[in-house]
Amino acid sequence: MHVRSGRHSQPFQGLPVRETSTLSAPSRHHYEARGLDLPAEERIVETRQQLIESCRELDGAGRASVLVGDGQHLRHRLDGAVVLRTEGLHRIVSIDRHSGLVRAEAGVRWRDFQDALHAEGLSAGGYALQPSTATLGGLLARFRPGPKTLGMGSLRDGCVALSAFSPESGSYDYLVAPRKAAGPDLRYLFIGAEGRHGPILEATLVARRPLESELLIFEGLPLSEALGLLEAIYRAGLRWQWMHYGASSERLQIALSAPGALLRGQIRWIEANLRLPDAHLEVEALRARRRWLEDRHPARRAYSRAERASGLWCTARALENPPLDRSTPGVDDLTITAFTPDRVELVVEHHAPLDVPMPGVIARWPLRQNLPLVSFTAAPTGTEAS
Structure with a gap:
């Protein structure tokens, strides 16, 4: 999930949720079941362009925005913020059975990602256990300290390309190949950065053919x-x-x-x-x-x-x-x-x-930490969670 406090140095002062929230009972249950505050406003985004436009609009207006998939790794409070729900960003864009490269939108849930691979004769079994309902973008963007552990189940080390967006610098795409035409490798401005530079939109991960x-x-x-x-x-x-x-x-x-x-x-x-x-x-x-x-x-x-x-x-x-x-x-x-x-x-x-x-x-x-959004006012940034 991505949290931004806007361009301004003063924290966004949202109205109390009880006065501004029009969340339906199912939506309210989504937050309550996860121990989250109710947001001031909720928007459902179904395409990457809708997400980009919403991020631009809210950032330009200086409003706090939070990108929420399932909310597994969210550590910041939602009260006073506009939530952008990403369940609609659930497409598996492409699966190459020969190279094992799988491109998917950031809102794809981990269980659905594995099932799509299994249907194509591939496996994500080389990655460590993850919460089944977590989203791909949230898993990649969550903070994971320590060195790289390639070959020991690290999801971030299996990400060979991604697309992301920053309200300050625009869209970013790191291509799978050819490397020399992909530009600078800025993936790790977004991977593990908890959304400080903007949301992840799509990611390409390496899968493998199942072995014994x-x-x-x-x-x-x-x-x-x-x-x-x-x-x-x-x-x-x-x-x-x-x-x-x-x-x-x-x-x-x-x-x-x-x-x-x-x-x-x-x-x-x-x-x-x-x-x-x-x-x-x-x-x-x-x-x-x-x-x-x-x-x-x-x-x-x-x-x-x-x-x-x-x-x-x-x-x-x-x-x-x-x-x-x-x-x-x-x-x-x-x-x-x-x-x-x-x-x-x-x-x-x-x-x-x-x-x-x-x-x-x-x-x-x-795991259920709820930090205030004002922690981002010194440097307007964000947090990613699934």
């Missing part, structure tokens, strides 16, 4: 043992498609994908040198498990447990000394959705303030 895959399930692993197993696999040079660890269930799930003989060799090495999996799931069962986990992704704002959860990025060492686990005061559960020794991405569910000294923390914040 297995999901290895390890039961009864305390957090420390799960971290040790993940690091050992990582240090051995094995790269999983995606992983998921739940501290309350003590279950670690690792999806591996490779040509048949190589995949079997990787599994044999893990079994011989590390630990025997408690269960194996093959391709169709693996896909079903992924869908189940993404429907219940702890970062889904409409998911009931997200209300008392914080997103956290830290080093693996930061989880061990001092330990952050279910024994930590106030902590109910931890879910790890991405791992390298230098950057672990997890969600901590807690019923009390998370006051734990962690020297290796890169960033953390409540």
Whole structure:
């Protein structure tokens, strides 16, 4: 979602929502279910040109505007703002089965994106677990600290081209090819920037032809043992498609994908040198498990447990000394959705303030954080969320 406070240095002073809002009951439910304030006004945009024109109009009038898909990663309050809803920007523009390049509008939901690929014999299984209803533009624009992790499920590193818009500088298009004709690579002014320069309109991602895959399930692993197993696999040079660890269930799930003989060799090495999996799931069962986990992704704002959860990025060492686990005061559960020794991405569910000294923390914040729009008045910018 994209938030702009307009060109003026003074914050936009919207009228109280109860006096200006004409939202229907279904629209009101959309915000209430996600713990969001009701906006002063809501507009439905169905084409990129409508979105561009609305952004120009509102920016020129100095009005706060917020671009909302499903609202998963929105961290700023909507009261007093004009919301531009993007459900209409849901087209898969093109799918090239030979190159694996998929071009889609920014309002496409992650589940729909995967289903479109599956129908064409391609897969997005190489990307880490994402909330199923999050939009493509929101996932790309959300802040994700730390180094690039190509080959370890990073969606932003799979984005090879995008189209975006900035009210200050106009439209921007970074082409897939030829590179020398594409102009300067400004993708990362928009990817991970939370909309500070404007909304993402379309994106081209790399998909892959499905390879033989297995999901290895390890039961009864305390957090420390799960971290040790993940690091050992990582240090051995094995790269999983995606992983998921739940501290309350003590279950670690690792999806591996490779040509048949190589995949079997990787599994044999893990079994011989590390630990025997408690269960194996093959391709169709693996896909079903992924869908189940993404429907219940702890970062889904409409998911009931997200209300008392914080997103956290830290080093693996930061989880061990001092330990952050279910024994930590106030902590109910931890879910790890991405791992390298230098950057672990997890969600901590807690019923009390998370006051734990962690020297290796890169960033953390409540998933249902509602920051005021006035935080953008010093430099009129925005926030992207799905």
